Amino acid sequence: MPSEFRGKHVTVAGLGVSGVPAARVLHGLGAHVTVVNDGDDERARAQAADLEKLGVTVRLGAGSAAGLPEGTELIVTAPGWKPDKPLFTAAREAGVPVWGDVELAWRLRGLDGRPAAPWLAVTGTNGKTTTVQMLASILGAAGLRTAAVGNIGVSLLDAVTGDEEYDVLAVELSSYQLHWASSLRAHSAAVLNLAPDHLDWHGSMEAYAADKGRIYEGNRVACVYNVADKATENLVREADVEEGCRAVGFTLGTPAPGQLGVVEGILVDRAFVEDRQKNAQELAEISDVNPPAPHNIANALAAAGLARAFGVSAAAVRDGLRAFTPDAHRIAHVADVDGVAYVDDSKATNTHATEASLAAYESIVWIAGGLAKGATFDELVAGAAKRLRGAVLIGADRALIREALARHAPQVPVVDLDRTDTGAMLQAVQEAQRLARPGDTVLLAPACASMDMFTNYNKRGDAFAEAVRELGA
Incomplete structure (x- = not known):
């Protein structure tokens, strides 16, 4: 048992998923x-009552x-606790260190003399959970x-x-967690993408990106980045890594040496081959990725890059991707009704995620619609305008999307539902059915x-x- 904590007075900020285990x-x-x-x-x-039974003081x-x-x-x-909280201001003034739960977990690896499992870490604005789950499936397929x-x-903390x-952990890390994890040193890590998010917490895009970039610090084997997102490569260039650690890109195009990519429907590796x-090593077919949307193929390539950095075989990459089932509400095909596909991507809660979702269909x-959280929609709508048969808008901030559609896609018919009750979704789906033609996709994004x-x-x-099922009933 580490002696450094015995008798030390430690304040845990916050309960919930991380605070209670800490x-x-x-x-x-x-x-x-x-x-x-x-x-x-x-x-x-x-x-609080459960912790107080142990002898923990809770306020x-x-x-x-x-x-x-x-x-x-x-x-x-x-x-989730913002750095400008009075508690942290007082800590800085008193010279008291502040760790996150990830920092604590990193320092507790190898507890009681057990081998410390290496971490393969993933962050990014979107796609983190799917990529980590794919990675775990691949690692599991490798035994x-x-x-x-x-x-x-x-x-x-529970894991360590x-x-x-x-043998190894597939670790999803948010920008919040990385902010408070100064000594983390992963075996290999990936930043999937960077887009404005959580700026109210970080204060600026630069601070947000810097916290994301912490994931590369001290990497031993590979820093995996997105060739299509120059900001992720810049974070690799700025990182202080161990000697011999490599930059490994992933791309939806033909990969250059040192990258993973796609050639004629095949996911290939030109990074971890002789x-x-x-040479290039075939890893899997696009059809092995579920669903085979472009941004999900990118997720699969990032997961494969981290797995290959850990020495996993090409066969395990293929088997792991085939075995992977995505969580609900992530580009989930609900049903086909009268030749129209209905797809649930409710998890697309920001413009960056929605841009990827819209790019998956013709x-x-x-x-x-919903709560915009300060987002603007001009760039999103302009990029998707040619793909839109119609739009149905719901929620409190739908006017922002309606105005962007008027500016950048005036030819697209728009139904604006002036209601925010939960029953609006059934009406939205019914209106979408009226606008759709066979071969179209009705997409909740x-x-x-x-x-x-x-x-x-x-x-x-x-x-x-549920609304889609009512259509088909």
């Missing part, structure tokens, strides 16, 4: 733990984190003991301190958050699927 682990290591949490709802009170409510609890020597924060962990919902031993100037009736009408994007996607 408090439990630190208490188990002999630390004096105080948890502060802004919320004071029923769930928080239940979590709930808005004033709990106004200042530094007396005696605090270390803060471990949930990733390796692995798990998909991190921002994906499975606590890294639990009873199960792993004499990569002349003729689209687009269902969009909202480019907005869901909370104006639905609890979350899952509920929004469920409502879409």
Whole structure:
């Protein structure tokens, strides 16, 4: 058991998926733990009661984190807590270090003398979860003991301190988590893409990109980047990596030496082969990727790049991709009704994700709208205009999309549903059916958050699927 925590006064900022495991682990290591949490709802009170039974001190409510609890020597924060919180200002003034749950998990690897599993890490504005799940499927197909962990919902702390031993971990990391993870050094890592997101948290696009780029620091074998997104390559160039670590690009086109890409419907590797100037290794067919949308093929190539960096065979890449089943609400084909395909991509909650979704189909009736979170839609609409058969708009900020359509796609018929109740989805699907022709795709890709009408994007996607089923009934 690491001695550095025994008797140390540690403040854990936030409960939830990361805070509760952090408090439990630190208490188990002999630390004096105080948890502060802004919320004071029923769930928080239940979590607090469980921790207090262990001897952890818990303070709930808005004033709990106004200042530094007396005696605090270390803060471990949930990733969503903004850096400008008074608690962190007080910590800086007192010289108290602040770690995230990822930083704590990294420092606890090899607990009780067990081998520390290497991390293959993934970040990006969109596609992280799918890529990490693909990667875990590939690693599993290679016979390796692995798990998909991190921002994906499975606590890294549970993975590194639990009873199960792993050969390697597939780790999804958000920009929030990376901000608080200064000593993380992955075996290999990938940044899938970069687009403006969470700027209210980071303060600027530059700060957001810098936090994403932390994932490359100290990489040992490969920094995997997106050839089509120059910003990801720039992050590789700026990273301080171990000697011999390679930059490995992925592309939907023909790969150059040192890259993975696509040739005549085949995913190929020209990075982890002998004499990569002349040779390429076939990994899988596009049809092995589910679904075979362009951005999902890019996800598969990134996952394959990390797996190949870890020494996984081409056959395991193919088998892992074939075995992979995507989560619900990610370009999920719901049904065909009268020759029209209905596709649920409710997870496309920002313009970057929606751009990729729209690019996957040739003729689209687009269902969009919700909470824009400060987004603008001109570039998105201009890029997709030629693919749009029609658009059906829902949600609180639908006018922003309607105005962008008027500017950049005036020929596209638009149905503006002036309602934000959950029943609007059935009407939206019915209106989309009226606009669609055989061979079209009715695509729910909202480019907005869901909370104006639905609890979350899952509920929004469920409502879409239920409405589609009513069409076919």
